[in-house]
Amino acid sequence: MRxxxxxxxxxxxxxxxxxxxxxxxxxTDLMLSPGVIGVPGDIADPQLQAALFADGxxxxxxxxxxxxxxxxxxxxxxxxxxxxxxxxLAAQAARAGNRPRFVFASSIAVLGELPPDRSVDDATPLAxxxxxxxxxxxxxxxxxxxxxxxxxxxxxxRLPGLVARPxxxxxxxxxxxxxxxxxxxxxxxxxxxxxxxxxPWLMSVRIAADNMVHALGVPDLTLPDIRALTLPALRPRxxxxxxxxxxxxxxxxxxxxxxQAAVEQAFAAYPPLCSQAxxxxxxxxxxxxxxxxxxxxxxx
Amino acid sequence: MRxxxxxxxxxxxxxxxxxxxxxxxxxTDLMLSPGVIGVPGDIADPQLQAALFADGxxxxxxxxxxxxxxxxxxxxxxxxxxxxxxxxLAAQAARAGNRPRFVFASSIAVLGELPPDRSVDDATPLAxxxxxxxxxxxxxxxxxxxxxxxxxxxxxxRLPGLVARPxxxxxxxxxxxxxxxxxxxxxxxxxxxxxxxxxPWLMSVRIAADNMVHALGVPDLTLPDIRALTLPALRPRxxxxxxxxxxxxxxxxxxxxxxQAAVEQAFAAYPPLCSQAxxxxxxxxxxxxxxxxxxxxxxx
Numbered sequence: 001m002r003x004x005x006x007x008x009x010x011x012x013x014x015x016x017x018x019x020x021x022x023x024x025x026x027x028t029d030l031m032l033s034p035g036v037i038g039v040p041g042d043i044a045d046p047q048l049q050a051a052l053f054a055d056g057x058x059x060x061x062x063x064x065x066x067x068x069x070x071x072x073x074x075x076x077x078x079x080x081x082x083x084x085x086x087x088x089l090a091a092q093a094a095r096a097g098n099r100p101r102f103v104f105a106s107s108i109a110v111l112g113e114l115p116p117d118r119s120v121d122d123a124t125p126l127a128x129x130x131x132x133x134x135x136x137x138x139x140x141x142x143x144x145x146x147x148x149x150x151x152x153x154x155x156x157x158r159l160p161g162l163v164a165r166p167x168x169x170x171x172x173x174x175x176x177x178x179x180x181x182x183x184x185x186x187x188x189x190x191x192x193x194x195x196x197x198x199x200p201w202l203m204s205v206r207i208a209a210d211n212m213v214h215a216l217g218v219p220d221l222t223l224p225d226i227r228a229l230t231l232p233a234l235r236p237r238x239x240x241x242x243x244x245x246x247x248x249x250x251x252x253x254x255x256x257x258x259x260q261a262a263v264e265q266a267f268a269a270y271p272p273l274c275s276q277a278x279x280x281x282x283x284x285x286x287x288x289x290x291x292x293x294x295x296x297x298x299x300x
Numbered sequence: 301m302r303x304x305x306x307x308x309x310x311x312x313x314x315x316x317x318x319x320x321x322x323x324x325x326x327x328t329d330l331m332l333s334p335g336v337i338g339v340p341g342d343i344a345d346p347q348l349q350a351a352l353f354a355d356g357x358x359x360x361x362x363x364x365x366x367x368x369x370x371x372x373x374x375x376x377x378x379x380x381x382x383x384x385x386x387x388x389l390a391a392q393a394a395r396a397g398n399r400p401r402f403v404f405a406s407s408i409a410v411l412g413e414l415p416p417d418r419s420v421d422d423a424t425p426l427a428x429x430x431x432x433x434x435x436x437x438x439x440x441x442x443x444x445x446x447x448x449x450x451x452x453x454x455x456x457x458r459l460p461g462l463v464a465r466p467x468x469x470x471x472x473x474x475x476x477x478x479x480x481x482x483x484x485x486x487x488x489x490x491x492x493x494x495x496x497x498x499x500p501w502l503m504s505v506r507i508a509a510d511n512m513v514h515a516l517g518v519p520d521l522t523l524p525d526i527r528a529l530t531l532p533a534l535r536p537r538x539x540x541x542x543x544x545x546x547x548x549x550x551x552x553x554x555x556x557x558x559x560q561a562a563v564e565q566a567f568a569a570y571p572p573l574c575s576q577a578x579x580x581x582x583x584x585x586x587x588x589x590x591x592x593x594x595x596x597x598x599x600x
Contacts, residue, residue: 079387087379112448123423126441127448127525134445138438141426145434148412148427225427 002026003216004052006043006089007064009033011165012105015209016061026052029064044080049088053096059216060093062086063105068132069173075131082135087142094151102147103215104156106140106228108201109133111158114271121274122224130266144227155215155223157283160201160233161267162208163296174267177202181296184242185249193260194238198268201233202241204286204295211283218281229278232285234292235270241289248293302326303516304352306343306389307364309333311465312405315509316361326352329364344380349388353396359516360393362386363405368432369473375431382435387442394451402447403515404456406440406528408501409433411458414571421574422524430566444527455515455523457583460501460533461567462508463596474567477502481596484542485549493560494538498568501533502541504586504595511583518581529578532585534592535570541589548593 001023007013008027017027017036027038028048041048043064064085071078086104093100112127114120128134140156147154164178176193177200183190194200203211211231223229236244238257246253275283286292301323307313308327317327317336327338328348341348343364364385371378386404393400412427414420428434440456447454464478476493477500483490494500503511511531523529536544538557546553575583586592 079384084379123425125423125526128441128445129448131445134442137441141428141437141441142434145428145431148429226425 001058001216002056003059003061004028004057004093005038005061005063007062007105008036008038010063011205012162012208012212013063015205016063016212019209019213026055028052043085043089046088049085049092053092057093057097057100059101059103060089061103061105061212061216062089063212065105066132068109068130071132071135072130078131078135082132083139086139090143090146090152094146099150099153101216102143102152102154103212104139104143104154105212106136106156106158107133108158108160108230108233108270110137110140110228111230113265114269116269116271119272119274120230120270122230122277140226140228144225147227148225153220154227155218156228157211157215157278158228158230159208160203160231162205163202163292165205173263176263177267180242181245181293184245184253184255185251185297187249187251187254189254189256191256191258192238193258193263194268195259195264196237196239196257198238198259198264199235199270200238200268201235201270201273202286202292203231203233204292206295206298207284207286214282222281224277229281229283230273230275231278231283232275233273234285234289235273236289236292238268241293244289244293245297248290248297301358301516302356303359303361304328304357304393305338305361305363307362307405308336308338310363311505312462312508312512313363315505316363316512319509319513328352343385343389346388349385349392353392357393357397357400359401359403360389361403361405361512361516362389363512365405366432368409368430371432371435372430378431378435382432383439383442386439390443390446390452394446399450399453401516402443402452402454403512404439404443404454405512406436406456406458407433408458408460408530408570410437410440410528411530413565414569416569416571419572419574420530420570422530422577440526440528444525447527448525453520454527455518456528457511457515457578458528458530459508460503460531462505463502463592465505473563476563477567480542481545481593484545484553484555485551485597487549487551487554489554489556491556491558492538493558493563494568495559495564496537496539496557498538498559498564499535499570500538500568501535501570501573502586502592503531503533504592506595506598507584507586514582522581524577529581529583530573530575531578531583532575533573534585534589535573536589536592538568541593544589544593545597548590548597
C-alpha cells in the first residue's frame with residue numbers, strides 16, 4: 001500500500017513511521033529526520049503536494065499541523081497550513097488514487113469550552129474558541145464533504161492531549177502536560193499551571209500512533225456521517241497523574257499547583273468523555289493510568 | 301448606525317437596502333445598481349475590504365456569495381469569495397468597530413442530504429454535500445469562533461430557497477423555483493424537473509430581507525452557541541405551490557412534472573422543519589402559502 005505521511009518528523013509522525021514497515025511510504029515534513037526517506041518541503045506548497053502524489057496514492061496520513069500557539073501568533077500561515085493544505089492534499093489524493101483512505105489528525109480543540117457538568121459524546125456540538133480549533137473543525141467539514149461525494153474515504157481523528165511530546169515547548173500551551181513526566185520522574189520540583197483537581201484528556205503518543213494506523217483499515221460503513229471521531233482518552237485528575245508518574249519512577253513528587261484559569265480551561269478542564277463511535281470502530285485509549293504513564297515515559 | 305452591506309446589488313441586497321433607510325449604509329458589490337451609493341469592487345480584494353471599513357462599522361450584512369453552480373464550476377474562486385472573504389471581513393469588522401453585529405447569509409445547503417422521514421431541527425448535524433454548502437458551514441464555524449472570543453456579535457442565518465429571484469438562471473440550479481412563478485401566472489406551459497409531491501423549503505425574498513434586517517437588533521444572549529439559525533420556511537408540495545400561483549393569477553396551470561432525481565434531491569426533497577431557535581428570536585416565514593405567492597409575485 002502506498003501511503004503518504006505528512007508531518008512525518010513530528011512527534012506523532014516519528015511514532016507512526018515504524019508501524020508502517022512493509023508499506024510503500026512517502027514521508028514529508030519541513031525537514032525529514034535522519035534515516036527517513038521522503039520528500040522534504042512546505043506542506044502548503046503546491047509543488048511539494050504534486051510531488052507527493054506523483055506515483056499514486058492508496059492512503060494519506062495527514063499529521064502535519066501548526067500547534068495552537070503558533071497559529072495564534074501567525075493566523076495567516078495557520079490558514080495555509082492547517083486548513084488550505086488539507087484542502088489541497090484532499091484534491092491531490094482524490095486525483096491520484098481510487099477513493100483512497102484519508103486519515104486526518106484533528107483535535108479535541110474543535111469542541112471548545114465544555115461545561116464541566118455534562119459528558120461529551122458523539123452528539124456534542126462543536127464550538128471551537130481558538131483559531132486552531134476552528135481550523136481543525138473547518139478541515140473536518142471539508143474532508144467529510146469529499147467523503148460524501150465519493151472522492152475519498154475519510155476518517156478524522158480528534159486527538160486529546162498527547163504525552164509525552166519530546167522537546168515540547170514551542171507553540172504548545174499544553175507543554176506542561178509533557179514536561180511534567182520527566183521532571184517528576186527525576187525528582188525535580190515542578191510548578192503546574194493547573195489545580196490538583198484539574199482533568200485533562202490524555203493519550204500516549206504510542207497509542208495515538210496505533211490509532212492513526214488502525215484508521216487505515218477501518219471499514220467505511222461503520223462510521224458516522226460526519227466522518228470525525230473523538231478518540232477515547234483517559235481523564236485523570238492531575239493529582240492522580242502526578243502520583244502515578246512518581247510511583248512509576250519510584251520518586252517523591254514535589255509539585256506546586258499554581259492554577260492559571262485560562263490554561264486550566266484550555267487544557268485541563270475536560271468533562272467525562274463517552275467516545276462510543278470511536279470505541280465501536282476499534283480505536284482505544286491507554287486503558288489504565290499506569291499504562292499511560294509507562295507509555296509516556298518511553299519518550300520523555 | 302453605520303452598516304456595511306455586501307452583495308448589495310444581488311436580489312437579496314436590493315430588497316434589503318430600502319429597509320435600511322435612515323442608517324449610514326456602505327453598500328458594495330461587483331457593480332452597484334443605479335442610484336446606489338457605495339464602493340464597487342471584488343469582495344475578495346483586501347483593498348476593497350479596507351475601504352469599506354475605513355470610517356468605522358456598527359454592523360455588517362454579509363450577503364455577497366457565489367451561487368452553488370458557480371462555485372462548482374470554479375472551486376478556487378468559491379473558496380476566495382464564499383469562505384476567505386468572510387474571514388477577512390470579520391477581521392476588518394472586529395478592528396473597525398466595538399464588537400459590531402455581523403450577519404452572515406448562510407444557506408440550508410449546510411445541512412446536506414436529509415432523510416425524508418425525519419424532521420430537521422436545531423440539533424440536526426451538518427453534512428454538506430456540495431462545495432457551496434461546505435464553504436457556508438466552514439464560514440459559519442469561523443464566524444462563531446469570532447463571536448465566542450468577543451471580537452464580533454455574530455448571527456448566521458441559513459436561508460431556504462428564495463423566491464422569486466429576478467432573472468434567476470445563471471449559477472442557480474434551483475432557478476425553476478423562481479421562473480415558475482411568472483410562467484404559471486402568464487398561463488404558459490411549464491416543465492418542472494421535480495415531482496408533484498416534491499417538497500422545497502421556500503421563503504420570499506421580501507421576508508428574507510426582513511429577517512436579515514431583524515438580525516441587526518436581536519439581543520446577543522438569546523441565540524445558541526453555534527450562532528447559526530435555520531430560518532423558518534414554508535414546505536409546500538409542488539402541486540400545492542402550482543395551484544396557489546395559478547389561483548393568485550387567475551390562470552389555469554399547465555405543468556408537466558419531469559422529475560430529475562438529482563435536482564429534486566438537491567432542492568425539493570426537504571423533510572419537515574422545526575426552526576425553534578429562529579422563531580424564538582423573532583425570525584419568521586411567509587406564514588401562509590398565499591402570502592408566499594403574493595410576496596414572490598411582487599418580484600417575478
